[in-house]
Amino acid sequence: MRTRPDPGGLPEKNSNPLERGPRYRRRMPQLIAPTPRLHASWLAAHAEWAPGGDPGRAGLWLAAEGDDFTDPEVFAGWVALLRDQAGHARPLPGGRVPTAHWWIAEHGIVLGAIDLRHALDAFLSEAGGHVGYSVRPSARRRGLATWALGTVLPEARLLGLDRLLLVCDAANTASARVIVRNGGVLEDVRTTRHGVKNRYWIDL
Numbered sequence: 482m483r484t485r486p487d488p489g490g491l492p493e494k495n496s497n498p499l500e501r502g503p504r505y506r507r508r509m510p511q512l513i514a515p516t517p518r519l520h521a522s523w524l525a526a527h528a529e530w531a532p533g534g535d536p537g538r539a540g541l542w543l544a545a546e547g548d549d550f551t552d553p554e555v556f557a558g559w560v561a562l563l564r565d566q567a568g569h570a571r572p573l574p575g576g577r578v579p580t581a582h583w584w585i586a587e588h589g590i591v592l593g594a595i596d597l598r599h600a601l602d603a604f605l606s607e608a609g610g611h612v613g614y615s616v617r618p619s620a621r622r623r624g625l626a627t628w629a630l631g632t633v634l635p636e637a638r639l640l641g642l643d644r645l646l647l648v649c650d651a652a653n654t655a656s657a658r659v660i661v662r663n664g665g666v667l668e669d670v671r672t673t674r675h676g677v678k679n680r681y682w683i684d685l
């Protein structure tokens with residue numbers, strides 16, 4: 482994975498992107514591997530979502546029920562699981578397909594997350610697709626999700642994939658725009674057990 486150096490060593494004091502210092506104005510997002518060093522910033526991003534209403538808690542399904550993510554050790558354990566997900570060496574929990582996780586970060590601030598599933602299973606073929614992404618509410622509508630998906634496409638090609646399935650709720654205008662901006666072609670609008678879904682393919 483060609484990512485820029487992990488900016489985790491930068492101070493995390495101003496983890497709210499609305500508190501923009503001079504460096505923040507330079508706006509250089511990166512995709513980084515999840516890291517325990519961005520604990521405070523990840524917590525701040527996480528807190529922006531309403532409890533239970535967070536479709537963007539990428540990888541949280543790996544956590545045990547009731548895990549306290551404010552505990553640095555618990556958080557570090559979860560990050561290790563996330564990083565382990567891309568490996569093919571051993572079976573993943575719940576029969577999940579190998580998945581690479583990145584955080585969208587800027588100057589040590591976590592702004593969102595994106596993940597690339599290396600294969601499709603029955604659920605992903607119908608309602609999940611190859612890629613999942615989310616941007617923290619305070620950082621939306623500045624092109625981050627569009628940029629992040631575009632940045633992941635070459636990584637998918639490196640995995641040997643020649644096209645990607647992208648799926649979003651039919652009512653999710655923003656996600657549909659992100660997909661179409663990246664070359665997504667609508668295959669169908671499908672009523673699934675998980676709601677009405679737009680299913681797109683992106684040729685790589």
Ligand SMILES: CC(C)(COP(=O)(O)OP(=O)(O)OC[C@H]1O[C@@H](n2cnc3c(N)ncnc32)[C@H](O)[C@@H]1OP(=O)(O)O)[C@@H](O)C(=O)NCCC(=O)NCCS
Pocket residue numbers: 536537613614615616617620621622623624625626627628648649650653654655656658659662
């Ligand atoms: C969907 C999501 C990732 C978009 O992130 P983002 O960084 O704000 O997206 P971008 O800034 O790249 O915007 C992409 C397009 O959507 C449009 N858009 C963004 N938010 C919008 C909204 N609330 N309503 C309508 N259009 C919206 C933008 O104007 C832009 O359109 P354009 O390409 O025509 O200019 C973000 O809203 C999110 O995290 N939502 C919750 C999680 C989620 O739904 N994930 C996707 C699951 S499939």
